[in-house]
Every structure is written in structure tokens, then in C-alpha cells.
Amino acid sequence: MDNHQRIQAFVTTLNARDWTAFGALLHENVLYEVPQTRELVRGREGYLDFNMTFPGDWSLKAVRVIADDLRGCAEITFLVSNQLMPAVAFFEFEAGLIVRITDYWPDSYEPPARTSQFVERLEPELAQRPA
Amino acid sequence: MDNHQRIQAFVTTLNARDWTAFGALLHENVLYEVPQTRELVRGREGYLDFNMTFPGDWSLKAVRVIADDLRGCAEITFLVSNQLMPAVAFFEFEAGLIVRITDYWPDSYEPPARTSQFVERLEPELAQRPA
DSSP, rough: OHHHHHHHHHHHHHHHTHHHHHHHHEEEEEEETTTTTEEEEESSHHHHHHTOOSOOOOEEEEEEEEEEESSSEEEEEEETTTTTEEEEEEEETTEEEEEEEEEOOOOOOOOOOOTTTEEEEESSSSGGGGG | HHHHHHHHHHHHHHHTTTTTHHTTTTEEEEEEEETTOOOOOSSSSHHHHHHHHSOOOOOEEEEEEOOOOOOOEEEOOOEEEEEEEEEEEEEEETTTTEEEEEEEOOOOOOOOOOOTEEEEESSSSSGGSOO
């Protein structure tokens, strides 16, 4: 399994609540961090518990995964209590296991005023995001 | 130049306002999108103008860059009017040029209530983020 496949497996086993397979991807000393909230979870046991107790009804899928031999990242779409939420996760690996996860949850916001006349703004429907 | 180097050059030339070198990295039909605001800019001329007119006093540096032969992503720290703002950008390449940029600006927020006892919360000082 390469790091690209490990990230794909991270997403699919988490989505399946397959805690055995999910836990097998994690280093015992995995560090999980959310810079936006300054939350931090240290260690596999704690990170498993964090996910098992994650609030809401949720599912996820990877939109894209990019990885090299040491690190990787994924753009992920979460469906949380019927709301679509994008997430971006960075991964670091050690001895074939995920040793660090940096998680971002970018929420919608109103853009600042732009002086460029080249900026379009799409309708809220996600389907209108160009292919 | 490989895609990892192209992303590094994207960040350094943008930071330097070296619009000639920055523009040389971009495909004529580059598509820039911000899913959080639903903003969209089509084409090199427009994307250059968008950056030249970007509000505030800003500088940026790449925290990490991950790339393969087709795509890449970067975790970037922006300093905008003395405020540190993390950003994550995904890149797609065509014929050695950046053809699509998907930009995320994840702002700070208060986390939801957690039932796991394993979650720590760091003090606001960025310096306390563990190495």
C-alpha cells in the first residue's frame, strides 16, 4: 500500500466506521490537530475515541488525493446532518503509518469587496461549480 | 521545473509581485475558484488582475507543498494587514502550466461540543502548535 492508497483507505474505513481497519492505518503516537479551533488529540486511542464520538450523522468521500513518499493531502466532502461541508486534511507518514493529521474545515463566507472586474460569483448550487 | 517547484515559484513570485514571472507559470485559460465564496476568475489576464488588486497589505509563504505529475497542493500562511491567515490551494497542471487553482481560506471558529475526553485545546498563540 502506498501513501495515496493509505489516504483513500483512511477515508473509506472512517466512512464505514470500520474502527479496526481505520486504527490499523494509524501510528500509535498519531497527532491530530485542527488549527482553526486549536484542538489537538494525541495518540491512536484518543483519535479513535474522537472519531467514534464525533457529533452528528456524517459520511465522507475523497474528492482528490495527492501524495508523495512522506506526506499527502486530501480534499474531502463531508455530509454532516444533511449539510455538505468541504474539508482538507494533510497527512504525514512514518513506517507506513499515519503519524500526523492536520485538518481544515473551510466554511462559507461573504467575500471582501473586489476592485477587479474579472471576478464572477456562482449561484449557491454546488452543481454549478464548473467541471 | 517539476510541479513541486512550480508551486514554490507560484508562492515566491506572487509574494514578490513579480507579475511577469508569476504570469509565466499560468495557463492562458487558468481557472481560479474559491469554493467558500463561490468566486471564480477565468483566464490569465483576469487572474493577474485579481491578484494585482487584492485588498490589504499581504505577504505569503509556503508551509508545505505536495505534488505529483498532474496535481499539487500547498499549505500557505498569509500575513494580511498584520493578521496571520492559513490558506490551502490545490493546483492542476497542463503542459507545464497551472491550469486550475482551488483556494481555501479556513478561518478560526469555536469547536462543537466534544464527548471525547481526549481532546486538548491549545492557547491562541500559534507558537504553541507542537513541532
